[in-house]
Amino acid sequence: MNVDTIDERLALFRAMAEQAGVDLATLSAQAPQELRAAAQRCLGCRDAPDCHRWLEARDATAPVPGFCRNAGQFDVWREETAAQQEAAAEQGAGQAMRRAAAE
Numbered sequence: 001m002n003v004d005t006i007d008e009r010l011a012l013f014r015a016m017a018e019q020a021g022v023d024l025a026t027l028s029a030q031a032p033q034e035l036r037a038a039a040q041r042c043l044g045c046r047d048a049p050d051c052h053r054w055l056e057a058r059d060a061t062a063p064v065p066g067f068c069r070n071a072g073q074f075d076v077w078r079e080e081t082a083a084q085q086e087a088a089a090e091q092g093a094g095q096a097m098r099r100a101a102a103e
Helices: 006-020 024-030 031-044 048-056 073-103
Strands: none
Touching: 006 031, 006 048, 006 073, 024 031, 031 073
């Protein structure tokens, strides 16, 4: 497949982010400049045909391939999201324990 339009490239970016477990909607609010930079890296990538083929044949549990220019950034975002979720869960558990102790 010949991938050559901005819309096609951004679709690949969204699909690869989804594969990486990254929530682009949340990132657009939390880190818009980083998100734009990652999208720009994708738009300038010369591996779009390989990306498309990989996404077509991928295993749902496979990590983002090494040729992806955003693989490292996706890893950072995924780790940050996991840390934020863990902190929120701990905070929620602490609040529940305080409420139970007050009763």
